Amino acid sequence: MADTKAAEMKVKVVKEPSLMTGAVPTRDWWDVEAIFKPGNYCYPAKKSIAEYHGKNLPGLFGEPRDWEIESDDWQLPENWKEIIINGIKERLDKFRSLKIFMDCCVRCGACADKCHFFLGTGDPKNMPVLRAELFRSVYRNDFTTAGRILGEIAGARPMTFKVLKEWFMYFYQCTECRRCSVFCPYGIDTAEVTMMGRELLHLVGVNTNWILEPAANSNRTGNHLGLQPHTFKENAEFLIDDIEDATGVRLQNLNFNRKGAEVLFIIPSADVFADPGIFTFMGYIMLFEHIGLDYTISTYASEGGNFGLFTHNSLMKKLNAKMYAEAKRLGVKWILGGECGHMWRVIHQYMNTMNGPADFLEMPKSPITGTVFDNAAATKMVHISEFTADLIHHGKLKIDKSRNDNQIVTFHDSCNTARGMGLMEEPRYILNSVCNNFHEMPENTIRDKTFCCGSGTGLNTGEIMDLRMRAGLPRANAVKYVAERHGVNMLSCVCAIDRATLLALNQYWNPEVQVCGVSELVGNALIMEGEKERETDLRGEPLPGMEG
Amino acid sequence: MRVLKAFIAVVALVLVALVVAQVPGGQSLLGIVLPYLAFAIFLGGFIYRVMYWAKSPVPFRIPTTCGQESSLSFIKQNKLDCPTTKTQVVGRMLLEVLLFRSLFRNTRASIHDGPKLAYGSNKWLWLFAILFHYSFLVIILRHMRLFTDPIAGFVPMLEFGDGFLEVGATTIYQSSFILLAAVTFLFLRRVLRPYLRYISLPADYFPLLLIFGIGVSGILMRHVFRVDIVSVKELTMGLVTFSPSIEGQIGAIFFVHLFLVCVLLAYFPFSKLMHLGGVFMSPTRNMANNSRMVRHENPWNDPNIKPHSYAAYEDEFREFMVDAGLPVEKEPEPAPAEPEVEEAAPADAEEKPKA
Numbered sequence: 008m009a010d011t012k013a014a015e016m017k018v019k020v021v022k023e024p025s026l027m028t029g030a031v032p033t034r035d036w037w038d039v040e041a042i043f044k045p046g047n048y049c050y051p052a053k054k055s056i057a058e059y060h061g062k063n064l065p066g067l068f069g070e071p072r073d074w075e076i077e078s079d080d081w082q083l084p085e086n087w088k089e090i091i092i093n094g095i096k097e098r099l100d101k102f103r104s105l106k107i108f109m110d111c112c113v114r115c116g117a118c119a120d121k122c123h124f125f126l127g128t129g130d131p132k133n134m135p136v137l138r139a140e141l142f143r144s145v146y147r148n149d150f151t152t153a154g155r156i157l158g159e160i161a162g163a164r165p166m167t168f169k170v171l172k173e174w175f176m177y178f179y180q181c182t183e184c185r186r187c188s189v190f191c192p193y194g195i196d197t198a199e200v201t202m203m204g205r206e207l208l209h210l211v212g213v214n215t216n217w218i219l220e221p222a223a224n225s226n227r228t229g230n231h232l233g234l235q236p237h238t239f240k241e242n243a244e245f246l247i248d249d250i251e252d253a254t255g256v257r258l259q260n261l262n263f264n265r266k267g268a269e270v271l272f273i274i275p276s277a278d279v280f281a282d283p284g285i286f287t288f289m290g291y292i293m294l295f296e297h298i299g300l301d302y303t304i305s306t307y308a309s310e311g312g313n314f315g316l317f318t319h320n321s322l323m324k325k326l327n328a329k330m331y332a333e334a335k336r337l338g339v340k341w342i343l344g345g346e347c348g349h350m351w352r353v354i355h356q357y358m359n360t361m362n363g364p365a366d367f368l369e370m371p372k373s374p375i376t377g378t379v380f381d382n383a384a385a386t387k388m389v390h391i392s393e394f395t396a397d398l399i400h401h402g403k404l405k406i407d408k409s410r411n412d413n414q415i416v417t418f419h420d421s422c423n424t425a426r427g428m429g430l431m432e433e434p435r436y437i438l439n440s441v442c443n444n445f446h447e448m449p450e451n452t453i454r455d456k457t458f459c460c461g462s463g464t465g466l467n468t469g470e471i472m473d474l475r476m477r478a479g480l481p482r483a484n485a486v487k488y489v490a491e492r493h494g495v496n497m498l499s500c501v502c503a504i505d506r507a508t509l510l511a512l513n514q515y516w517n518p519e520v521q522v523c524g525v526s527e528l529v530g531n532a533l534i535m536e537g538e539k540e541r542e543t544d545l546r547g548e549p550l551p552g553m554e555g
Numbered sequence: 556m557r558v559l560k561a562f563i564a565v566v567a568l569v570l571v572a573l574v575v576a577q578v579p580g581g582q583s584l585l586g587i588v589l590p591y592l593a594f595a596i597f598l599g600g601f602i603y604r605v606m607y608w609a610k611s612p613v614p615f616r617i618p619t620t621c622g623q624e625s626s627l628s629f630i631k632q633n634k635l636d637c638p639t640t641k642t643q644v645v646g647r648m649l650l651e652v653l654l655f656r657s658l659f660r661n662t663r664a665s666i667h668d669g670p671k672l673a674y675g676s677n678k679w680l681w682l683f684a685i686l687f688h689y690s691f692l693v694i695i696l697r698h699m700r701l702f703t704d705p706i707a708g709f710v711p712m713l714e715f716g717d718g719f720l721e722v723g724a725t726t727i728y729q730s731s732f733i734l735l736a737a738v739t740f741l742f743l744r745r746v747l748r749p750y751l752r753y754i755s756l757p758a759d760y761f762p763l764l765l766i767f768g769i770g771v772s773g774i775l776m777r778h779v780f781r782v783d784i785v786s787v788k789e790l791t792m793g794l795v796t797f798s799p800s801i802e803g804q805i806g807a808i809f810f811v812h813l814f815l816v817c818v819l820l821a822y823f824p825f826s827k828l829m830h831l832g833g834v835f836m837s838p839t840r841n842m843a844n845n846s847r848m849v850r851h852e853n854p855w856n857d858p859n860i861k862p863h864s865y866a867a868y869e870d871e872f873r874e875f876m877v878d879a880g881l882p883v884e885k886e887p888e889p890a891p892a893e894p895e896v897e898e899a900a901p902a903d904a905e906e907k908p909k910a
Binding site for chain 1: 751
């Protein structure tokens with residue numbers, strides 16, 4: 008739990024002097040040093056983990072070592088500045104986005120109060136414009152004429168250890184949610200800047216364990232949690248018992264690593280492991296059983312999520328490559344993906360470019376409705392919400408909406424599926440079909456303007472709880488609004504990180520509101536063949552009218 | 556004070572022009588040499604900058620999707636905020652470039668007891684940005700009177716639309732005053748709003764003050780210190796026809812005006828003003844959201860980056876897999892040797908992340 012009690016935090020975020028609460032900083036931003044103290048940073052990666060990544064992708068993860076963030080000696084390589092400057096040069100040559108985003112900002116300030124980190128902390132450097140200026144100032148110094156000639160007047164400053172500390176602090180107080188890029192008149196996307204910044208930090212071995220360790224696990228065992236094949240299978244099968252308890256039906260179709268299945272189904276691994284993701288998983292496999300889908304789940308490609316995205320594009324590619332490799336090995340026709348935000352950012356915007364073409368797969372076609380998913384014609388991977396919405400639209404599901412009547416539901420768009428894909432109405436279509444009580448949060452906090460859970464991009468770690476609760480405040484506050492106005496008690500989402508982090512966030516800010524995946528509510532509503540009279544939902548809570 | 560630095564710079568520029576205009580040969584320098592030089596720098600610098608951007612590839616298709624994707628037949632795609640075709644992208648870009656679509660979304664957040672966050676409508680920046688850019692455009696087009704002979708047909712029409720009031724023989728053009736008002740707003744906003752003052756650099760104040768100086772000198776020249784317009788036109792036409800000469804007494808205020816314009820032109824390619832070119836090239840706006848429909852090529856995609864192979868995975872876990880009833884590619888040998896593990900993750904993975 009967070010270090011600061013919620014009651015205290017409620018006052019702090021309003022009264023504490025900050026740029027958000029109307030106090031004016033007395034020192035210019037470049038004179039304010041980043042000071043690390045327990046609670047405001049993620050722990051550095053263990054030496055062994057950094058070594059592991061360095062072995063797989065030489066040169067990208069710096070010198071493995073044990074180091075302390077609070078220390079003034081990060082044991083950086085002698086030529087670390089040179090590495091960073093050369094790294095910037097390389098990235099300018101590789102990414103047009105970086106050049107444009109470095110050159111075009113006019114500092115109009117439209118992005119300033121759009122960032123959840125700024126809204127929750129009031130820290131000026133959490134305004135997207137200043138976060139990017141931390142990078143831009145170095146860029147100007149070494150790569151622009153004006154910066155070289157005019158120096159400080161042109162807003163240029165040389166790379167120093169002080170700057171490096173700022174980079175580490177603020178590139179890890181950004182969840183790459185892209186909300187700022189919606190409002191920017193030039194579409195400047197801080198996610199791009201942060202991604203580049205994190206890549207550069209990795210080059211000199213400045214990293215966090217919470218990201219690198221799951222990435223290492225994912226590479227070796229197939230999933231973030233490091234679940235080995237037998238454990239992954241057991242965990243998933245264990246949930247069949249729970250489904251049987253709730254419905255009286257024992258699912259027969261769950262299977263793993265089966266060659267020749269029509270569809271490979273890939274989920275964020277937390278869905279077989281962590282509450283409440285497991286209920287979402289139950290929803291998936293009940294749905295597949297209900298429609299008789301010929302599918303298989305892989306233990307090798309058992310992670311949809313991709314913590315590589317939060318480190319370096321090469322690691323993202325390496326981890327993601329398993330999906331196509333496994334689809335090819337198993338000889339499936341197409342791939343279906345579960346509910347996960349950043350997993351879908353990678354699949355939608357990067358996968359086919361990095362690891363395609365997927366010419367060994369077929370055009371995805373629903374075997375139940377015949378719908379051809381031509382929006383996935385090249386990548387050949389369909390989102391579970393697209394798939395489910397199509398089933399519902401064609402009347403292929405037997406649904407009893409009233410089973411979700413105890414749930415007064417709202418929907419949290421995850422940043423990645425909303426702003427990096429455009430998946431907005433599909434989950435809503437499903438929700439409106441499987442529950443009777445659905446209420447939207449305020450307009451400025453949903454769809455393309457959705458607020459991050461505050462813990463994305465590998466910030467979902469316990470050591471920065473206060474920060475996470477602050478960064479999640481805008482989301483929590485919108486939930487509170489509908490909880491008070493409509494009695495909302497269930498926050499649904501299509502993201503595994505959300506399922507974990509919104510739970511913690513709600514426990515802190517809105518203890519009365521639970522968190523679920525959309526597919527869980529589908530599972531509750533599905534009338535399974537041969538089921539007993541359902542008395543509880545998938546969580547074992549009594550259904551409406553069964554409370555006695 | 557960053558604003559002071561910019562202010563001093565602009566005042567110094569005005570003084571330089573006033574002084575140079577008085578020294579022998581100074582008017583030729585300000586009226587002929589510098590305009591050519593500035594225009595060359597502007598043109599060359601602008602093209603260089605755009606080429607510099609264009610030289611780098613766009614490795615990934617990363618549009619910011621601000622509306623519903625194209626997916627199922629019964630779900631309506633938002634074609635302008637989440638385009639999938641070139642035409643739709645052009646539509647999105649037109650909205651962005653001509654109407655400042657993204658800025659129009661602007662809101663203002665505030666935090667209140669509770670805590671309670673509120674997001675109010677905030678269109679002032681959008682309004683004054685539109686006023687600023689369009690009045691600037693009208694003014695530039697009006698100036699084509701000086702560079703065309705006979706005068707281009709659109710100029711009188713524009714002047715007719717722009718002039719709302721005649722004071723004596725001089726028409727007052729509203730665009731001039733709207734520009735000044737908009738610049739003033741944008742400047743005051745920067746100075747008065749704490750967070751804007753905090754993020755503003757001299758490079759943010761300087762162009763605003765410079766443009767203010769250009770506007771004021773222009774208005775003064777037109778309405779207060781009248782200059783000899785015939786001589787001005789002779790000079791400007793001379794510049795266009797590459798036979799420039801300065802005849803008669805034009806008046807120092809003209810040279811101040813012209814000098815500031817030259818500075819703006821020469822400054823342009825090295826500054827944030829390049830957003831004029833950048834807005835067309837921003838990958839989050841000018842790309843179709845069709846990355847699942849059509850494969851986007853990355854020229855530097857590294858084919859050598861391979862996944863940890865299934866074979867290595869099975870080699871490491873084969874016994875467990877067989878015991879758990881998971882199918883394997885290779886049956887285990889009767890007396891299994893220690894599996895060869897190439898890339899084993901360290902075993903000291905204690906904390907289990909939740910996602």
